[in-house]
Amino acid sequence: MSDLLTLAHVDVGFATDDGTVSAVSDVSLTVHEGEIFGLVGESGCGKTTLAMALMGLLPTSATVTGSVRFSDRDLLDLPAEQLRQLRGDRMSMIFQDPMTSLDPTFPIGEQVAETITAHRDVAKHAARERALALLADVGIPEAERRYDDPPHRLSGGMRQRVVIATALANEPSLVLADEPTTALDVTIQSQVLDLLRDLRKRLRTTIVLITHDLGVVAQICDRVGVMYAGQLVEVAPVAEIFRSPRHPYTQALLAALPSGQQAPGSLRVIGGRVPNLTNPPPGCRFSTRCPYVMEECVNVPPLAHETDDHLIACWLSDATKDAGRHDHASAGGAA
Amino acid sequence: MSVAVVDTGGRPKAVWRRGILASRKGRWGFGILTVLALIALFAPLLAPHDPNAIDATRILAPPDLAHPFGSDALGRDVLSRVIFAYRVSLGVAVGSTLVAFFVGVPLGLYAGYHGGWVDTAIMRPIDMVLALPAMLLAVALIAIIGPGSNIATLAIAVIYMPILARVVRSSTLVVVAQTYIEAARARGTRTPSIITRHVLPNAIGPAIVQATILMGFAIQIEAALSFLGLGVQPPTSSLGSMLADGRDVLTQAPWVEVFPGLAIAITVLAFNLLGDGLRARLDPKGVTE
Amino acid sequence: MSPRARYVVRRLLQAIPVIVAMSIFVFLMIHLVPGDPVQTMLGFRATPQNVATVRAQLGLDQPLVTQYMTWAGNALHGNFGQDFISHTPVSTLLAQRLPVTIELTLLSMTLAVVVGVPLGVRSAAKAGAVRNATEGFVVAGIAITDFWLGIMLVLLFAGIWQVLPPSGYVPFLKDPMQNLRYLALPVLALAFGEAAYILRTTRGAMEEVLGTHYVLFLRAKGVRERRVVYRHALRNAAPPIVTVIGIQFGVLLGGAIVIETLFALPGVGRLIVTSIQQRNYVVVQGGVLVVAIMFILVTLVTDLIVGWLDPRTEEGDAA
Numbered sequence: 001m002s003d004l005l006t007l008a009h010v011d012v013g014f015a016t017d018d019g020t021v022s023a024v025s026d027v028s029l030t031v032h033e034g035e036i037f038g039l040v041g042e043s044g045c046g047k048t049t050l051a052m053a054l055m056g057l058l059p060t061s062a063t064v065t066g067s068v069r070f071s072d073r074d075l076l077d078l079p080a081e082q083l084r085q086l087r088g089d090r091m092s093m094i095f096q097d098p099m100t101s102l103d104p105t106f107p108i109g110e111q112v113a114e115t116i117t118a119h120r121d122v123a124k125h126a127a128r129e130r131a132l133a134l135l136a137d138v139g140i141p142e143a144e145r146r147y148d149d150p151p152h153r154l155s156g157g158m159r160q161r162v163v164i165a166t167a168l169a170n171e172p173s174l175v176l177a178d179e180p181t182t183a184l185d186v187t188i189q190s191q192v193l194d195l196l197r198d199l200r201k202r203l204r205t206t207i208v209l210i211t212h213d214l215g216v217v218a219q220i221c222d223r224v225g226v227m228y229a230g231q232l233v234e235v236a237p238v239a240e241i242f243r244s245p246r247h248p249y250t251q252a253l254l255a256a257l258p259s260g261q262q263a264p265g266s267l268r269v270i271g272g273r274v275p276n277l278t279n280p281p282p283g284c285r286f287s288t289r290c291p292y293v294m295e296e297c298v299n300v301p302p303l304a305h306e307t308d309d310h311l312i313a314c315w316l317s318d319a320t321k322d323a324g325r326h327d328h329a330s331a332g333g334a335a
Numbered sequence: 336m337s338v339a340v341v342d343t344g345g346r347p348k349a350v351w352r353r354g355i356l357a358s359r360k361g362r363w364g365f366g367i368l369t370v371l372a373l374i375a376l377f378a379p380l381l382a383p384h385d386p387n388a389i390d391a392t393r394i395l396a397p398p399d400l401a402h403p404f405g406s407d408a409l410g411r412d413v414l415s416r417v418i419f420a421y422r423v424s425l426g427v428a429v430g431s432t433l434v435a436f437f438v439g440v441p442l443g444l445y446a447g448y449h450g451g452w453v454d455t456a457i458m459r460p461i462d463m464v465l466a467l468p469a470m471l472l473a474v475a476l477i478a479i480i481g482p483g484s485n486i487a488t489l490a491i492a493v494i495y496m497p498i499l500a501r502v503v504r505s506s507t508l509v510v511v512a513q514t515y516i517e518a519a520r521a522r523g524t525r526t527p528s529i530i531t532r533h534v535l536p537n538a539i540g541p542a543i544v545q546a547t548i549l550m551g552f553a554i555q556i557e558a559a560l561s562f563l564g565l566g567v568q569p570p571t572s573s574l575g576s577m578l579a580d581g582r583d584v585l586t587q588a589p590w591v592e593v594f595p596g597l598a599i600a601i602t603v604l605a606f607n608l609l610g611d612g613l614r615a616r617l618d619p620k621g622v623t624e
Numbered sequence: 625m626s627p628r629a630r631y632v633v634r635r636l637l638q639a640i641p642v643i644v645a646m647s648i649f650v651f652l653m654i655h656l657v658p659g660d661p662v663q664t665m666l667g668f669r670a671t672p673q674n675v676a677t678v679r680a681q682l683g684l685d686q687p688l689v690t691q692y693m694t695w696a697g698n699a700l701h702g703n704f705g706q707d708f709i710s711h712t713p714v715s716t717l718l719a720q721r722l723p724v725t726i727e728l729t730l731l732s733m734t735l736a737v738v739v740g741v742p743l744g745v746r747s748a749a750k751a752g753a754v755r756n757a758t759e760g761f762v763v764a765g766i767a768i769t770d771f772w773l774g775i776m777l778v779l780l781f782a783g784i785w786q787v788l789p790p791s792g793y794v795p796f797l798k799d800p801m802q803n804l805r806y807l808a809l810p811v812l813a814l815a816f817g818e819a820a821y822i823l824r825t826t827r828g829a830m831e832e833v834l835g836t837h838y839v840l841f842l843r844a845k846g847v848r849e850r851r852v853v854y855r856h857a858l859r860n861a862a863p864p865i866v867t868v869i870g871i872q873f874g875v876l877l878g879g880a881i882v883i884e885t886l887f888a889l890p891g892v893g894r895l896i897v898t899s900i901q902q903r904n905y906v907v908v909q910g911g912v913l914v915v916a917i918m919f920i921l922v923t924l925v926t927d928l929i930v931g932w933l934d935p936r937t938e939e940g941d942a943a
Contacts (some may be wrong), residue, residue: 057843088846095844100837105859105934115845166845463649466642468878468919471896475912478900479656555769559882562771563897578772582886585775586783596772603767 004206005031005054005174010066010076012046012053012230019278023049025230025285027066028303033173036200036207038221038238040214040253044274046230047210051176055093056083070174089119092167096179098160102151108162109135109147115169134165138195157188164195171203178210193220214257218242223309226250229275229285232303235311246312249286284314292316299324361612367605375422382415387570395588405590407580416572417594423484423573425602427566428553431488435495436546443500444538447507448530458504461497469494470559477565484557484573487566491553495546502545506538540617544610551606554599574599632928639924643917647699650913651692653905695909704910714910717895722914725884725891727796727803729876731811736818737869743819744826744865748834749853758823765820771882774813781809791888810887814880818872825868829861836860863930870926874919 012024024046031037039047053064054075068075071090075083087093095101102111112131116122122130128147135143138161151159160180167175177196181189197220200207209221217224217238224241226234226249234247245251252270272289275281281288287297296315303313304323314320374381384402390410398405404413446457464472473490480486510516511534519529554574560566561575569576574595581592686694698704704714747758782790788808796803833839834857842852881893888894892911899907 055844057840084843084846084848086846087844092846093841093844095837095841097837101841103838103842103856103860106856114847118845118847118851163841166841460645463642463645466646466920466923467916468875470875470879470881471893471912471915471919474881474897474900475650475653475908478905478908479653551767558769559771562882563885564901565897578769578775582775585779589779589783592772592775592779596769596776599769599772600764600767603769604763607763607766 002033003030004033004070005208006067006069007050007054008067008069010050010053010064010068012049012058013063015061015063016278021277022280023062023230023277024053025280026300027227027230027232029225029232029235031174031206031208032223033206034200034204035222036197036209036220038217038224039208039210039227040212040217040224041227042212042274044277045227047227048178049230050227051093051178051208051210055087055091055176056080057093085119088115088167088172089170090172091174091176092170092172093176094160094163094167094178094180097183098156098163099183101163102159104151106150107148108151108154108159109143109149112162112166112169115166119170130169131165134169135162137199138162138165138168139191140165156184157191160184160188160192161195164192164199168199168203168205171205173206175205175207176210177207179212180209181216182211182213189216190219196220214254226253229280230277231285231300231313233284233286233313235303237309240310246306246310246317247286247314248290248292248316252291296324358612358615360608361615364605364607364609364612367601368609371421371425371602371605374418375425378418378422382412382418384412384415386411386415386419386572388412395584395591397588398590404594405588407588407591408584413591413594416577417574417598420572420574420577420595421598423567423571424554424557424561424575424599427484427488427491427557427573428550428602431491431553431557432495432546432550434488434492435499435549436542438492439496439499440503440539440542442496443503443542444507444530444535446500447504447538448511448526448534450508450511454504458500461500464493465497465501470556473556473560474563474565477560482565482568484561484567484571487557487560490560491556494556495549495553498549499542499545503538503542506541507534510534510538544614544618547606547610547613551603551610554602558599628932631931635924635927635931639920643920646916646920647696647913648692650909650916651695653909653912655688699910699913704913705906707904707907714907717907718892718910718914721890721892721895723795724793724889725877725880725893728807728810728814728880728884728889728891729873731807732814732818732876732880733869733873735811735815736822736872739815740819740822741826741865744823745830745853745858747823748827748830749849758827762820762824762827765817766824768817770813770817771886773816774810774883774886777809777813791886793887793889806887806889810880810883810889814876814883818876821872822865822868826861826865829864830857833857833861859933862933866930866933867926870922870929873926874922877922878915878919 007030008028010024010027011022014021014023027046027050039050041047049058049062052058053062054068054070056075056078058064064076066076071086075086078086102108106114109128109131112134113124113127116127116130117124120127132143132147135147140146140158140161146154151162154162164180180196181192184192193216196207196209199205209216211217221238223235223237225232226241226247228249234241234245234250236246241250242254245254249270252268256268256270258267270289275285275288283296283298283300284290287293290297294315299315301313301315301317301320302323303311304317304319306312306317306319312320315324388411390406393402393406393410395408396402396406396410402412402414404417407413407416442457442461446454472494473487476490476493477486480489516529516533519533524532557566557573558575558578561573562579564576564579567573567576572580577595578592581588581595585592695705702715704718706713707717710717743754743758743761747755778790781788789806790809791806793806794802830853834853839852839857842856843849847856879893880891881897883889884891884894885897892915896908896911896915899905899911
């Protein structure tokens, strides 16, 4: 399996009246072709910001540094026009709320067709044909009749399907799905997830699924990356993450999931509060709430291979300690 | 249509601190208005000359040190005349808007709170008034009652009252749908109490913003009415009547026409700045125009 | 009947009570005047004989309701009575004056829209230089009184440079060039303020739309920015913009009184004002009625256009 998307030391900062907000800090990760990679974390941890940064959709107040290799190019180096050409064609993004993702004054069918004509030199009717096929593909009943419907005639689940059809219109190699099911009913949720999984199989699309819902992760993800306060703290295959989470944050997260076995009235919580990203704690940002915090934690723990496919960024891990020493050595050696 | 129910509580201190002083626009607007208000209030003290003093030697004299705004067709000092006229104009503008405010706000509040036929009964006639172009309505009213600055004040108040009533009604509808109102009702709080303590402070924000902006435009309306001879009557002068006078000597002495107009423009600007400054705090979602 | 058509009909029907109520108000104007309106109208010609004759002519000796019905009935047929001073039917007077006001309004609003909307769109889409330049324009346009600007323009173009006439009018059909020369300054004076207002509204509406999720999604789809702005954003931002344009159109139709007076344009506004000054109430009644009806109709048409733009209105009243 080749690597489709490689992030290296990506930082995203926003200039605000109160100072610079460090929304994403030194994130490096690799997404393999054809997999469904889950990006997990609580609200505000930077996962959406990261995705938007990849797509080039952040406002001008944002500064992005680092490198993002996709399809033999560094996305962060590309001029705006070339990035636009990639968006919707080689890579697309789905947003959380289907009720607000579609232009209320435009027929849904044309919104799908628009994606096609934006990137391919095809005649209008050809685009329409393809759009109809896509709508049928994602499970819109009577696509022909509904092609000219405005969005408000469709339910949330239907609209999300239209959004997915739009995102997949040009068969992108990468789809970033930002909480695609959060705003939907549970029953519709699993339908949409099934749809995504099915599309991945048929089109061999790579999906990065952003969510705060570990249940969704368990359902369809192959690998998972955990983020906290802008930092990537752990990456592992799904089964591995649930079975043996290594990072204290991941452990606390999983422990906080309600299971059948708790005594009534006792839900586990993670003590403390999310740090203020204008003035984040030095080093590991979870250190202020970590039950195992040590002196070393004021230095940022590098993400290291605990095992072949399990990465962790925590000074508790030997791998990290080794990597840390290595970094120091190389930093000291090379000038 | 939604209004963010910002809990300033309508408390004066909150309005001051977070509204006026918080933004640059607000500060500028407030500052300029304070200066203007002081000028209006202390006109007799500030005017360098008697505004009605005719001086045959200075007919249409251009601006100089003693008379920074020049002199008019009767040799009167334009600066002093502007200051006193400003007093009249500002008085009409503020007075009319305040009347409109204190009549319109309770009506809109009442209509929005009770809804149903009360709402219809109140808002229908109000909407009818809104169905007429403002200047026309003012002119028609003056046609019936007769010209004069008090009538002009009344006419402007009549035009403004429906606007403010509507704005308050809109924000009231939003406030009333909030759960804390339901909670107050569930506690058994009596309606007048609910209205004054919970609805009013939260719904009044946009109305204050709107009234501020309307006050600025009121000066323009007064000027228009007086320009047509339907507002202040001689010997009183307002900025509008000065604009009419200035026309006669336009090419020979443009300063007679320029300065009253500038005074109006600065005032409207100041009110707009203040309104914009207040808006950020009192009307974030923009129910006002 | 389709839901759209039903909506249109419903709005038309809603306008009728407003027109009726307003006509009652206009009708009552004569009777609200303190003193005897007939004597006031006739002025020095108010001999008891004349008063009695005119009274009978106007039907003022009949019960109010009958009077109203007669008057309204006549009005529906286009008969607004007769002007006492010139003995011309009011409808003739109005027919002469309306085209002037309409031309003034049309030209001013067109100029204002052509300047205001594109600048508004551009200053919303691009921050920086365009925005700052337009900000000054907006501030000036809103703060400066239109007729004062008119006077200043007269000073400049007629007084100092002497390239345009300060006042007067020639009908378009008689001499288009002259007509436009006479209208140039009043149109400019009106359009300046209107353009500023429209610009500000456009900018505000566009900014709001450009911040929505669906615009974000359009960009995520890789749609060209130009298309995002003009084909999608503007379409969605249109309702408040069109509403403001419509309202201002109506306002100018009824309210450019001062500009008409200033530039001696023989329009309806000026007719009403002079009639008021002459206590010529019959003319005032007819003029106010016609103008008010036009205003109501313009508002109605604006509402309908806005409703047509937003497909959600068919499901009930507009969002």
